[in-house]
Amino acid sequence: MTVRGDAELMARAAHLFTGARHEFVCAARDLDTWSRPEARRSMARRKPGSVASGLTVKKLFTPVALADEAARAHLREVVANGVEVRISSTPLPHETIVIDRRVMILAERDGPGPREYTVTTSPTLVNGVYSLFAAAWDAATELTAYLRGDAPHLDDDSRAVLRALGAGYTDETAARHLGLSLRTYRRRVAELMETLEADSRFQAGLRAGELGLTG
Amino acid sequence: MTVRGDAELMARAAHLFTGARHEFVCAARDLDTWSRPEARRSMARRKPGSVASGLTVKKLFTPVALADEAARAHLREVVANGVEVRISSTPLPHETIVIDRRVMILAERDGPGPREYTVTTSPTLVNGVYSLFAAAWDAATELTAYLRGDAPHLDDDSRAVLRALGAGYTDETAARHLGLSLRTYRRRVAELMETLEADSRFQAGLRAGELGLTG
DNA sequence: CCGCACGTGGCAGCTTGCTGCCATCGTGTT
DNA sequence: AACACGATGGCAGCAAGCTGCCACGTGCGG
Structure with missing residues (x-):
């Protein structure tokens, strides 16, 4: 009909x-x-x-x-x-x-x-x-x-950090890879975890996946 | 038709x-x-x-x-x-x-x-x-x-560990919560990360999310 | 009974991650 | 120029995570 x-x-x-x-x-x-x-x-x-x-x-x-x-x-x-x-x-x-x-x-x-x-x-x-x-x-x-979770409001830096985390790098290699100091890289990770309201890196990964930030 | x-x-x-x-x-x-x-x-x-x-x-x-x-x-x-x-x-x-x-x-x-x-x-x-x-x-x-990633081949223990990780607990509270020793809990996490082929906990979280192990 | 395999847990030492503090540098404002 | 502000990075110390080693208990087959 x-x-x-x-x-x-x-x-x-x-x-x-x-x-x-x-x-x-x-x-x-x-x-x-x-x-x-x-x-x-x-x-x-x-x-x-x-x-x-x-x-x-x-x-x-x-x-x-x-x-x-x-x-x-x-x-x-x-x-x-x-x-x-x-x-x-x-x-x-x-x-x-x-x-x-x-x-x-x-x-x-x-x-x-x-x-x-x-x-x-x-x-x-x-x-x-x-x-x-x-x-x-x-x-x-x-x-x-x-x-x-404000997925869209992530700048390119944060996405780069996200990719590094997703690649499984250690903080040191990730920082070197991004041209950042270890301190700054970790600061970025901390900020990211805050915006994702994650208490651990595992949880952050989970959230990132949920919000479709992998691609 | x-x-x-x-x-x-x-x-x-x-x-x-x-x-x-x-x-x-x-x-x-x-x-x-x-x-x-x-x-x-x-x-x-x-x-x-x-x-x-x-x-x-x-x-x-x-x-x-x-x-x-x-x-x-x-x-x-x-x-x-x-x-x-x-x-x-x-x-x-x-x-x-x-x-x-x-x-x-x-x-x-x-x-x-x-x-x-x-x-x-x-x-x-x-x-x-x-x-x-x-x-x-x-x-x-x-x-x-x-x-x-062998999502379905996870036993209940691993799923419990996964849930604890997803909840954002620290290893210590998670172990206590599951009635495991700290050592064993971390062993489980390590095993889990191995089966997920993850190099970091973040990556493990990502994979877990990808494979639909959140529910 | 003995030995064996396996899962568990404690311990110790190491690596990694986390964060407060301060110095530095560049930018933009007064 | 002087200043404030924000971003960065080094340092240090602490917390968390990781793993090798050994010891203990349980179950199983010899």
Whole structure:
């Protein structure tokens, strides 16, 4: 089943949203859809009772969803309502929703015309998509953890230090390799560990890996 | 379009496999499908010329696909043929194939009857699934890297050590916390670092993260 | 019983990592 | 010029991590 435009989707699929009993998961590039007024309203109507009634809600976004402060505030609010939010560092479909593992809704990439939605209940398709979602979900990082670690705010120096650490050099060879004194190199490592909120170098390595600073 | 059984799939969708021009990706729990004789043969016919002609092939499996030696040997052979193989530590759909980002084939979880396949060309569905696949793919680890670090072969003790390291404890508190002597704890850490082929604790943390040993 | 292998733990000494202190140097401000 | 500020590096001392050595206990086969 294919519908065009948000209005038609809401008209024909609203019962799917409100009828979610056990689980509601969605993956999206950004918050675009839910920030549209009409969608917001119907979602708002659904949300309050939902979390209390044993419904788990999972939302997976790309970092694009954190672009502006309004979006971050909205996500924080959503989290406060018991919704699990994770951020994936890899591209995501523009919109994918799976409800109770029985029905799913996919949205096409934005084109010139109204957005096109596809609603499917085929168990084969839904299960396949659900499993892929689960894999992407497991690999993503919790929103709070993501906001805590400021991955993008690292300068080139810090990245160089990170690479040296990742290469397994001892401090002395790493410092020589980077043209730094031992003291300064260790200072840099200490700063890095502070920004990563790591208590040990092992933990720092773990965090660095989590935040995708390896590549 | 839905087909039942491997024979019917091959009869009706063989041209899709042989017609792949640019990209062939699949995600599966194990090698079950391709180890079946008839499927193997038609794949074998397709493979040789494929990699040479600018076709990229990506295969994503769970660790289940590495269960027996025959499977590992087959995967090594496949890799030698230029196919990219990655292992995801999270559950995957039983079978998902996307060809040239235009058509996809999903297989239902094995039931009592013949396996059921769904072939779809809807751009919305295919793009959605493709993006999810890409996210799962990016998060998975290269087969060679996976085989090098023996993630699954870690006993509970090692996992406990790993958790202690990840928690940022000092060796002393970690040892006390695990009921080990300092000496033994450090022995364990050294062993762990050896199996992870890490030269430093930082590197060990990085590897542990890469291999998905955080959870 | 003896010997053997293996895992464990204590000890000691060494290396590595960590950090406070101070001197130096360059930059930019008053 | 004088000054402040920040970044750097040397030094020293301490903390943490690493490992070789030996001793002890346990289990196993001779």
